[in-house]
Amino acid sequence: MSRTPSRRTVLRGLTATGAAVIGFDPASRSWAATTSESGTELAGIPRLVGTLLTDEPSLTAAADDYGHIVHHRPVAVLRPGAVRDVVAMVRFCNEHCLPVAPRGQGHAPFGQAQVRGGLVIETTPLADIGPVGPDSTTVTVGAGARWSDVAKATLAHGLTPPVFTDYLELSVGGTLSVGGMGGQVHRHGAQVDNVTELRVVTGTGELVRCSPSRRADLFHAVLAGLGQCGVIVEATLRLVRAPETVRHYQLSYDDLETFLDDQRALVEEGRFDYVEGQVFADADGTFRVYTLEAVAYGPPAGPAPDDTALLRGLRHDPSRVHSADLPYYDFLDRLAPVIAAMKEAGVWTYAHPWLNLMLPGDSAATVSARILDALTPADLGPGVILFYPLLRDRLTTPLLRTSDEDVSYLFDILGATPPNDTAAVERRLAANRAAYEAAAAVGGTQYPVGSIPFTPADWRTHFGPAWPGLEAAKRTYDPRGILVPGQNVF
Ligand SMILES: Cc1cc2nc3c(=O)[nH]c(=O)nc-3n(C[C@H](O)[C@H](O)[C@H](O)COP(=O)(O)OP(=O)(O)OC[C@H]3O[C@@H](n4cnc5c(N)ncnc54)[C@H](O)[C@@H]3O)c2cc1C
Structure with missing residues (x-):
């Protein structure tokens, strides 16, 4: 040179x-x-x-x-x-x-x-949080703002974004580029479904304001668009009234199908404000212990929780019901102590060959059972397995892909592997790919926040009917293809 x-x-x-x-x-x-x-x-x-x-x-x-x-x-x-x-x-x-x-x-x-x-x-320096008042219906924030800061700023006025990821220390721009899923999605859609306007720097360096009614092609190409058409620098987020406290239930199941059916019934009926679930290994190391997590918001966002009405008809083990009332922010930030402990124990720096699948409701039990049968506690390491039931009609962002069925499940195996055990990481990556293929064979796909080896042809399949819009927007807004090669989309 x-x-x-x-x-x-x-x-x-x-x-x-x-x-x-x-x-x-x-x-x-x-x-x-x-x-x-x-x-x-x-x-x-x-x-x-x-x-x-x-x-x-x-x-x-x-x-x-x-x-x-x-x-x-x-x-x-x-x-x-x-x-x-x-x-x-x-x-x-x-x-x-x-x-x-x-x-x-x-x-x-x-x-x-x-x-x-x-x-x-x-993007972390671009973290301003715009003014909020008690009657605000939106708040405008820098893309680098973390959801924890957005929550604190809006809760000071009794308001909240309607949907949060389980972990709050993610950037607004980062989750809006993928979707932003949490237990409230069945009610409000994903975080991307709750954005009214964006400011974006396109791949040609143009600073553009876009919304569903203004440069809509860019707006729809950026939300859940994996950074392919622009850098989000600012987002305007919808706000709703926040509860002061919530009642958090943990219900035990010993059968996967019953657990998933109850999750489905709850989101279809809309009885709770938040529904998720976890899978644990039993004493033999088999993943067949299921906990349904459901949360009812109290006033002023909902009525005072009524245990009898909320749990009626569910098929959990009634002798193992845990419930607790929590301040709303403590509920949102419930992972903070867990993550502090993981950092303390040194497992935060483990490798994370994560698997995140979107499974069609009708085949979710069969496909996930096969994947769980093949999984060992050593494969999972100090990680977690999650199920989020989703309703298709609440998910309106074209690039956030689920299945075509009315109900899908986001199924996450969030494993952790000692970073120097490269053979174990390679095994998990191969298993992730096989699991993705099993999901795709029944009309599912991935939620793109994990570690699944994926080619541009896979992305084309993944985006399906939304692909032509993304491809056209890429040609318009990033004609030289400089943006975010790490996603391997183009
Ligand atoms: C502990 C943990 C818990 C999680 N929990 C959840 C959860 O509950 N629900 C959920 O949906 N996800 C969850 N995730 C996944 C997470 O939402 C995504 O990985 C998200 O993209 C991470 O945000 P980030 O700020 O770290 O983004 P980064 O990792 O920094 O970036 C992710 C991608 O987005 C692009 N990007 C980042 N910022 C912008 C921007 N401003 N404009 C355009 N593109 C951008 C990047 O180039 C990259 O391709 C979790 C992840 C972790 C590690």
Whole structure:
């Protein structure tokens, strides 16, 4: 590579330790650190409010994620000081055909937010939460805001987004790029179904406001769009009245079909505000202990919970009912102590070859039973198995794919494997692929937050009737295909 500054385009940014300069050679499309700081004769240098990081720890961190399985090293990490930094750098990367990926909390487990030889854009600095008042019906937040902060800001006024992921420390932009699922989805749709407007930086570096009535093609290509058509920089989220307290039930089952049927009945009837469920191994190591988790919101979002009415007709073991009343935020943030304990025990840094399937209601029991039969406690490690019952008519975002049946189940095997046991990780990845194929054979697909080896042809099948819209939007909004290669969609 040429060391002559005048033949290069140089990006100048300020690191924490002072001025840093990296050079980009448009001819070879390669980058390198340079000692030159004479930027005067160098063309195309975006002036940044924020920071362009090229130090070792920043690049190494951006080449890792929650999965600890894939490691693609970028050449620079943008820590934007303002949205205009994102615009400037995406324009620059588009001009030079350099790959780019936004990164929220980096909790995708399979390299989805990584970009070999390109630019990672941290969204965490874009975390403003707009004004909220007691009568607000929406709140506008930066894409880097975490759901925990959005919840705290809105709850101060008795309001809440209607749907939360189980874990609140994910970025708004990160979950809106995949869907955003939780136990409230059967009632309100996914997080993506509760967005009224977005501000997006497209792959050509255009800053666009879009909604269902304004640039709708972009709006629908970005929500659950895996970052393929634009970087979300801001989202306007729907708000509803929050309960002060909730009643949280855990009901025990010893039969998979009965457990799933009761989940289905509950969401079809809409008796509870939140329905999920977990599977555990019995003493023999077989996964056949089922807990249905259901939550009823109290005033002012719902009536005072009535145990008799709420549990009527369910087929759980009545001798093993646990219920507890909790402040609403404590319920939303119920994983915080569990995750603190996992971090303390060192298992947060395990590899996470996660499997997340969308199963059609009618075959969910058969397909999941086969997958669970083949699973051992050692395969799962310190992980969890979850079922979320979903109603198709509540899911309105074209790119969030489920099955065609009225009821689907999101079935998650969230395993954890010691990071240096690469053979175990490879086995889980192969098992994930086989499980995906079993799901696809009955009309299911994946929920794309896990670690399933997936090709562009698989994505075409996955998106089905929504594929032509995504492909057209990609051509319009990211014609050079620079955005988010880690998803392997195009
Ligand atoms: C402990 C844990 C619990 C979880 N619980 C749930 C759950 O209950 N429900 C659920 O639905 N999911 C859950 N997930 C999955 C999670 O929602 C997704 O992995 C989500 O994408 C992670 O958000 P993030 O901010 O870490 O995104 P990242 O991992 O940083 O990014 C994920 C993908 O989105 C892209 N992206 C990130 N920000 C933007 C943006 N602003 N604009 C465009 N594209 C962007 C990235 O390039 C990448 O491709 C969980 C994950 C973990 C690790």
